[in-house]
Amino acid sequence: MKTVANFRQRARSAEQKAARRQRVLDDAESYFLEVGYEAFSLTQLAKRADVVKGTLYLYFQTKEELFLTLYEQSLERWSEAFIASLPNQLTSERYAELLYTTAMADGTFVPLLIRLEHVIEHNVAIDRLIASKRLFIGQVEAIAAKTSAALTLSSEQATEVVKTMGVLLIGATRSDQGPALDQEDLPLDVSALIESFASKPLFVKNAVRIIEGIRGEPANAQQSRT
Amino acid sequence: MKTVANFRQRARSAEQKAARRQRVLDDAESYFLEVGYEAFSLTQLAKRADVVKGTLYLYFQTKEELFLTLYEQSLERWSEAFIASLPNQLTSERYAELLYTTAMADGTFVPLLIRLEHVIEHNVAIDRLIASKRLFIGQVEAIAAKTSAALTLSSEQATEVVKTMGVLLIGATRSDQGPALDQEDLPLDVSALIESFASKPLFVKNAVRIIEGIRGEPANAQQSRT
DNA sequence: ATATAAATAACTACCAGTCATTTATATTGC
């Protein structure tokens, strides 16, 4: 049986390859938004992107490296959106709300952030990982600079706030990642429990507590180790 | 080729079946502690437990139900240990340290807690999930009761503290779940970043900020929704 | 001796990742 002719165009130049890689990433992201992390398969992605699975490995070393790239792009996207959303002065509560809202508006960012250390960072080459961490450092710095002005904090305090907000965001949005059976036939005690872990108020309340806590601490005592 | 005789004893009574189930769980836990969640396979567990894979499905509906059971047992174990560790009066910092230390001392609890909503709760029957949530409610109540006395908080404030500590624990211990390449050939900026996310000080500092924040809030304004 | 159901082993349908082969396209020689 002869192969059906399928006239596939090839990416030869660096630009063409970058463009194809990005096209795969775009297909991957829309597929990810549909099915989530655990159901995501490279075989399915290949079908969607109209290439064969082996081709994907010309552009990404592993499935996890593909996700790491998606994470990086979503981080940059969110970071830019969050910074743009911040006025020059606001309350810590409004700050927390904007952080939460912009982060959740990007359907990719939080689910990948949550899975970064557990799964994505395993099975990625160390150099790739270092590059990713450096991107992260840069984004934290950019957000911290804007935060320092917006919340009237020292630059050290602002960095502490930004890092801690990431930690809190991961913890608070965990409940959103459960199976989507919320208002069905759940008994009252269980649905009350779930409601008490609603991620937005959980995040905002504790973000305010932490920001005000940091604001109240003497600026020199930062970063004490145990 | 005839099957090699292997004289397998069978669990007939409910007691025998419960005992065998627990033996499988014990094997699963020691295997899990060795290889972690992602590398855990039922085929390997079966070999270790000296049964065939199909047998595991007589005792657990899915792999995730097995992990849910392990999680429940580790939750109860930790909850008991934490409560036992708490003196009648202590500072919020000491409280946070004890919570962190007892949680980390149990190698199973935190890694499974982190993966509960993302992976474990998917692929588990809804009734089983409800039972698990109720167990969780009970444990939160028990810890909150002791917390109320230990930190001199109202019962509502103590419940708020306990729930929030869980959220923070998940966020703060995330960095411990990354690949174990910390002090190798990492560049200084990256290893400094990783160090700045060391989970214990991250948890304790923010736990104190949150507990003191809750302590300072008017007791009636609890649980405002957005 | 018979009935029951625990345990088995072979099976399905998937998965990530690899690699020899095919072939589109850029480069080189005329």
Next chain:
DNA sequence: GCAATATAAATGACTGGTAGTTATTTATAT
């Protein structure tokens, strides 16, 4: 300007694994 050759992008068949299913075997209670 055109054809031959070299390059490497894309392919598809492959490996060795996974979770979960089920007809069959067989230990044990009745």
